[in-house]
């Protein structure tokens with residue numbers, strides 16, 4: 937099953953993905969990087985499309 941994950945080594949915490957997620961599944965954590973709640977994520981791919989650094993990876997296609 938596919939999933940979307942943030943590569944924290946790339947993410948700069950800009951928040952674009954947080955704004956873009958229609959399901960409110962992403963937040964910026966205390967480390968300043970974004971994190972996807974896998975229980976809320978509907979796998980629409982909007983976050984991956986919007987990230988300027990391509991820090992969100994689609995896994996398990």
Ligand code: SF4
Nearest residue numbers: 947948950951953987
């Ligand atoms: S859009 Fe990309 S760089 Fe910005 S917070 Fe989200 S994952 Fe990080």
Ligand code: SF4
Nearest residue numbers: 957977978980981983
């Ligand atoms: S894939 Fe869609 S639902 Fe999941 S975190 Fe990204 S924007 Fe939100």
